[in-house]
Amino acid sequence: MNSTDIADPNYFHKVVDCQWACPAHTPVPEYIRLIAEKRYTDAYMINWHSNVFPGILGRTCDRPCEPACRRVRVEEQPVAICRLKRVAADYKSDVKNLLPEIPKKKNGKHIALIGAGPASLTVARDLLPLGYEITLFERDKLSGGAMRTQIPRFRLPAEVLEEELHYILDMGINCRFGEEVTSMKALLAEPYDAIFVGTGAPVGKSLDLPGHEEAAENIHTGIEWLASVAFEHIDKIGKRVLVLGGGNTAMDCCRTSKRLGGEEVSVVVRSGFDEMKASPWEIEDAMNEDIPVLNFHVPKRYLVEDGKLVAMEFEKVRKEYDENGRRLLIPTGEDPVILPCDDVICAIGQDNSFPWIERDIGIEFDKWELPELDKKTFRSSHEKVYFGGDAALGPDNIITAVAHGHDAALSIHLQCLGQDIHERPDPLTTLASQKMGIHQWSYDNDISSDVRYAVPHAAKEQTLNDLSMEVELGFDPELAFGETMRCLNCDVQTVFSGPLCIECDACVDICPTDCITFTENGEEEDLRQRLMAPAENKEQDIYVADGLKTNRIMAKNEDLCLHCGLCAERCPTNAWDMQKYLFNTAKAVNA
Amino acid sequence: MSYINKPRFHHPQLPTNEIGLTRRDYEGTLTTLCGGCGHDSISAAIIQAAADMSLEPHRVAKVSGIGCSSKIPSYFLSKSHGFNSVHGRMPSVATGANLANKDLYYIGISGDGDSASIGLGQFCHIVRRRINMLYMVANNGTYGLTKGQLSATADLGSKTKTGEESLYDNIDLATLAIELGASFVARSFSGDKQQLVPLIQAGLSHKGFAFIDVVSPCVTFNNTDFSTHGYKNTWENHIALSAVDFVPMRQEITTSYEAGAEKEITLHDGSVIHLHKTGNNYQPYDKENALHHINAYKKEGRIATGLLYIDPSMSDLHEVLDTVDKPFNTLSNHELCPGNEVLMGINETFR
Numbered sequence: 049m050n051s052t053d054i055a056d057p058n059y060f061h062k063v064v065d066c067q068w069a070c071p072a073h074t075p076v077p078e079y080i081r082l083i084a085e086k087r088y089t090d091a092y093m094i095n096w097h098s099n100v101f102p103g104i105l106g107r108t109c110d111r112p113c114e115p116a117c118r119r120v121r122v123e124e125q126p127v128a129i130c131r132l133k134r135v136a137a138d139y140k141s142d143v144k145n146l147l148p149e150i151p152k153k154k155n156g157k158h159i160a161l162i163g164a165g166p167a168s169l170t171v172a173r174d175l176l177p178l179g180y181e182i183t184l185f186e187r188d189k190l191s192g193g194a195m196r197t198q199i200p201r202f203r204l205p206a207e208v209l210e211e212e213l214h215y216i217l218d219m220g221i222n223c224r225f226g227e228e229v230t231s232m233k234a235l236l237a238e239p240y241d242a243i244f245v246g247t248g249a250p251v252g253k254s255l256d257l258p259g260h261e262e263a264a265e266n267i268h269t270g271i272e273w274l275a276s277v278a279f280e281h282i283d284k285i286g287k288r289v290l291v292l293g294g295g296n297t298a299m300d301c302c303r304t305s306k307r308l309g310g311e312e313v314s315v316v317v318r319s320g321f322d323e324m325k326a327s328p329w330e331i332e333d334a335m336n337e338d339i340p341v342l343n344f345h346v347p348k349r350y351l352v353e354d355g356k357l358v359a360m361e362f363e364k365v366r367k368e369y370d371e372n373g374r375r376l377l378i379p380t381g382e383d384p385v386i387l388p389c390d391d392v393i394c395a396i397g398q399d400n401s402f403p404w405i406e407r408d409i410g411i412e413f414d415k416w417e418l419p420e421l422d423k424k425t426f427r428s429s430h431e432k433v434y435f436g437g438d439a440a441l442g443p444d445n446i447i448t449a450v451a452h453g454h455d456a457a458l459s460i461h462l463q464c465l466g467q468d469i470h471e472r473p474d475p476l477t478t479l480a481s482q483k484m485g486i487h488q489w490s491y492d493n494d495i496s497s498d499v500r501y502a503v504p505h506a507a508k509e510q511t512l513n514d515l516s517m518e519v520e521l522g523f524d525p526e527l528a529f530g531e532t533m534r535c536l537n538c539d540v541q542t543v544f545s546g547p548l549c550i551e552c553d554a555c556v557d558i559c560p561t562d563c564i565t566f567t568e569n570g571e572e573e574d575l576r577q578r579l580m581a582p583a584e585n586k587e588q589d590i591y592v593a594d595g596l597k598t599n600r601i602m603a604k605n606e607d608l609c610l611h612c613g614l615c616a617e618r619c620p621t622n623a624w625d626m627q628k629y630l631f632n633t634a635k636a637v638n639a
Numbered sequence: 640m641s642y643i644n645k646p647r648f649h650h651p652q653l654p655t656n657e658i659g660l661t662r663r664d665y666e667g668t669l670t671t672l673c674g675g676c677g678h679d680s681i682s683a684a685i686i687q688a689a690a691d692m693s694l695e696p697h698r699v700a701k702v703s704g705i706g707c708s709s710k711i712p713s714y715f716l717s718k719s720h721g722f723n724s725v726h727g728r729m730p731s732v733a734t735g736a737n738l739a740n741k742d743l744y745y746i747g748i749s750g751d752g753d754s755a756s757i758g759l760g761q762f763c764h765i766v767r768r769r770i771n772m773l774y775m776v777a778n779n780g781t782y783g784l785t786k787g788q789l790s791a792t793a794d795l796g797s798k799t800k801t802g803e804e805s806l807y808d809n810i811d812l813a814t815l816a817i818e819l820g821a822s823f824v825a826r827s828f829s830g831d832k833q834q835l836v837p838l839i840q841a842g843l844s845h846k847g848f849a850f851i852d853v854v855s856p857c858v859t860f861n862n863t864d865f866s867t868h869g870y871k872n873t874w875e876n877h878i879a880l881s882a883v884d885f886v887p888m889r890q891e892i893t894t895s896y897e898a899g900a901e902k903e904i905t906l907h908d909g910s911v912i913h914l915h916k917t918g919n920n921y922q923p924y925d926k927e928n929a930l931h932h933i934n935a936y937k938k939e940g941r942i943a944t945g946l947l948y949i950d951p952s953m954s955d956l957h958e959v960l961d962t963v964d965k966p967f968n969t970l971s972n973h974e975l976c977p978g979n980e981v982l983m984g985i986n987e988t989f990r
Contacts (some may be wrong), residue, residue, distance in 0.1 A: 122648040487642040494643040550870045552675040552858060553830055557683035560663075562650045581650040598874055610646050617642070620858045621674025 069116035078252025104135025165193020167246035167437030197275035259350030263357035269441035270395030286390025293395035294324030546595025555615035677829030678856030727758025730765035751753030780868035823849035846907035928934035947981030
């Protein structure tokens, strides 16, 4: 193998698994250390700059960082990264004086944002401090988009939502709420320098089965029903509720139903329990509220008596795989299952919808009715029009929308500067030694072997009776500290210098996870098998360094490194050093 | 913040041996030696060897004297027996322990000061008495614990860190052991575990006195470019007279070793040592030949390593003394006291 190019900004970034997995690439270990030091405000601001909505995301994020956490590979559970983020938000002090200043003198550029969800608000947040004038269109009367309409208040309290929306809205946005944009052509005729579309995926799918027409009054689509609850147009539901679908929207629908008078609420899914799309913790929360999940039930028809929905008929199926490994659902031949119900909520997916974008104005759409985009710049085929969030690439999550917003804001800024929007600035990185003394590091390398701490919940008897009472109480500072100590500090990198090494094996002998090997060089496949312990996780790199006196190489398997720094502590020549790698994506302000 | 314990997390695919333990289960407390000390690599090699052989920790006894070297029994096999004795007197303790219980594996750890200076007499006699044990010397040619004076194994002309030159020829414990009748003599280098681990396994399986002289650089006081015991000189000048693979007795030999395998030596417990060709055409069965080669390489400034000499058939102390099969410490009063009738009989012969 060739020697590893550690100057490549992606090399050490990839070692920080959580940050690499995060769409917005939030520097996770850095803020976790700050929480351990009780520097909640600083931890919050790191988050705010990166993911814009720390308090919201600390409660609602899909947490792609957690399955990526290295801790999963040395024990069972990842660090509770998401809930630690919430700790920073819960315990911070006033941050208003830390927010960027908005120049009084504007730069003369005017941007229109459509849809006041996370993507658009991120664009606004990135561009306002640069002197842009922003006009924000929103068909609802309030901002927040899916964060407001699709996430129930018992998961995301109103005050948390409002606080973080207002950090941005108060920067001085020309808000045009309650105003639906009906023609892109008309908007393009106005003198905006760029238009950003962040309208989400606003159309819920319904299930058109026999009986639908007669029972329509009691058949709801998930996201629309949740929005109506959020805007208090709906405040009750029947006693027996069936929620169809296995995603996070279904989990929010069933739990909301329980709070609006639903007594027997069930989730029904076509496929297997383990194939459900919802996050495991959301399924767990629903089941903790005594909501059963019935799997392998395919809905067949709505049963109506006297013009009113009374039940739904399902066919029972089982799972089989065909010769191509495709999963098939085969009817078991048992009698159909009749589940009595008063209301049915279909939470089986949502679609993009752009009826207001004329098809003859230079914005091209693909066969899925999604805009044709450059996935790096988020510019559409029209040079002034950008998309982000669910509107860009289909339904995803808040943190992805934020990441799109950052990228689109950077593109818009480059465009307004008259530069090539494809020439992106490099990420902002620093790599600095953490050595303080022979056995002293600036970070706490004594990793806790505690198992993951559970977040305390409020009593079910209370929460089920109050639609807006938050279920999760969040970590208190003590629990949070315990959890922070589980973080492996993967951003503190093991940096090796071959010419300094005397090949004494001290690092090899001390490494708790057998990451380090000194051996003859070879092809990667071969080398992976010849290490102190085989390196079978191909997604994780082997750090190769040469320059040794014996002409061997140092090969370090990044996969299981605990970043405990013992290699560097035992190294007599400082050939190993622990160096903190801070990585931040370039945003508009860095162009 | 400072000096943490080694985290207990380990590689998930770390193999377990025949008694269900991983290598990590054979570790001891965290070392307090200088970072980069060769002795830590010796600890690691012993840990690896014991794990690979599936040794039951309670069947091992570690004995040592005084010095940096003699601290290391703390750093491996923490679930084994141990005795940290007086300077240079480990051989006496080891002899006593072995007489009392011949069924344990004995690992003696000593250094060049402990064995070649203050304990040289004891060393000579334990070799001569053929105690069944593995005796290892962590040899760094310097008194590290007293900050770097020349030791008795420092080569003629080798210099201390402060520039003092050795005026005398060194005591070579390996050739001394061969001369005095050790039946297994090897030399290795702490930096070369590929060589050291199988030698330790073979030495533990060998019945009789097994001796390994391990060049183990003192990273703090004797690792200069002008020291013959530093990492640089040892990496450049150690030459393997023989390359050894070790197959424990319990392990069924299913694979045929590569064609280069020159010779198999079956040890008393059924384990097998495979000697590989190294291009030196070295035969480790002849004392004269061994001494000749070691000295010839020494003249060139090179360090002969590998298995230097072996005689698997030589009897150990208990065989020489024709002791009973049971270890002494398990003999009951009944077995030790022949009874009044026998005593009367013996007395009768003196009348």
